[in-house]
Amino acid sequence: MLAYRHAFHAGNHADVLKHLVLTQVLRYLGEKDKPYWLIDTHAGAGGYALHSRHAQQHAEYLDGIGRLVERDDLPAPVDDYVDIVRQHNPSGVLKHYPGSPELALALLRPQDRLRLYELHPTDHRTLARNLGGQPHVEVHAVDGFTALKSQLPPPSRRAAVLMDPPYELKADYGKVVAAMREAVQRFAQGVYMVWYPQLPRLESQQLPQRLKGVAPRGWLHVRMTVARPVEAGYGLLGSGMFVINPPWVLHDTLAEVLPWLTEVLAQYDGASYLLEQHAV
Numbered sequence: 001m002l003a004y005r006h007a008f009h010a011g012n013h014a015d016v017l018k019h020l021v022l023t024q025v026l027r028y029l030g031e032k033d034k035p036y037w038l039i040d041t042h043a044g045a046g047g048y049a050l051h052s053r054h055a056q057q058h059a060e061y062l063d064g065i066g067r068l069v070e071r072d073d074l075p076a077p078v079d080d081y082v083d084i085v086r087q088h089n090p091s092g093v094l095k096h097y098p099g100s101p102e103l104a105l106a107l108l109r110p111q112d113r114l115r116l117y118e119l120h121p122t123d124h125r126t127l128a129r130n131l132g133g134q135p136h137v138e139v140h141a142v143d144g145f146t147a148l149k150s151q152l153p154p155p156s157r158r159a160a161v162l163m164d165p166p167y168e169l170k171a172d173y174g175k176v177v178a179a180m181r182e183a184v185q186r187f188a189q190g191v192y193m194v195w196y197p198q199l200p201r202l203e204s205q206q207l208p209q210r211l212k213g214v215a216p217r218g219w220l221h222v223r224m225t226v227a228r229p230v231e232a233g234y235g236l237l238g239s240g241m242f243v244i245n246p247p248w249v250l251h252d253t254l255a256e257v258l259p260w261l262t263e264v265l266a267q268y269d270g271a272s273y274l275l276e277q278h279a280v
Helices: 013-029 053-058 076-087 100-107 121-131 144-151 171-186 202-212 250-265
Strands: 037-040 047-049 096-098 113-117 137-140 159-163 191-198 218-225 238-244 272-279
Touching: 013 076, 013 100, 013 159, 013 191, 013 218, 013 238, 013 250, 037 100, 037 144, 047 053, 076 096, 076 100, 076 250, 096 100, 100 113, 100 121, 113 121, 113 144, 121 137, 144 159, 144 171, 159 171, 171 191, 171 202, 191 202, 202 218, 202 238, 218 250, 250 272
Parallel strands: 037 113, 037 159, 113 137, 159 191
Antiparallel strands: 047 096, 191 238, 218 238, 218 272
16 A cells, blocks of 8 residues: 555656646646635656656656756646746756645635645655745645545635546545545545556546546536556556636636647647536
8 A cells, every 4th residue: 555656756747637627627626716626636756757767667757747948838827837837947958847736835825725645654754845845834644535525625625636546446436436436525625636657457547437426516527548458458548637617717728738649749649638517
């Protein structure tokens, strides 16, 4: 359960999609003066050194953020996200990748709140050391699945939740659905973002459909497929984000940038994307 380390995958194509969506959601929430909370249930280490042995083992970031950071033709929403990455690399050389907590911290305003959960002891220590001292940030070594309900509804009645477990265990898929169902029951107005890996396994393929059943107020589903399945039938083909109660502008923003982004991140000729939405 505690073996997964996101440092091996930091900045890959899945992070690009996840953090593009996260950036757009937080920008939208920040348009109103009223404060909001961001609850990150599986926060990881917060940020990642791309020269570390973990990141260099497969160097996945080279086919993700590495394909974007030096381009000068980024669509505006992509540039908004990539600019935060650039701010963490002031020398101009890509050495550090900000995870979801560091990206969020760059966007949150003084009145907003950040709640971070991470169980892996090493990642939690790093997260607490780097972000725990920041104003309005709390870091907890608690299971994010079970902790989420304690944070809902927030006092401000405005919140976004990011849930991106490692999915190393098949049980994680069921835990995601159960946690989202309970969260929506407790706080129907929240914006809930669920990341999932696109894998050749039934649980991964069924997750979006299962989440549609717990989103009575509307949802958005985006998936980007960039890699070809290997002969053994394993490997990360792409990833998806399922957003419950998405900002009304999110669909059009993604529709604008996904053709470009999929082409830039494609690792084979069959790369594609899916974008679907149900609005109530």
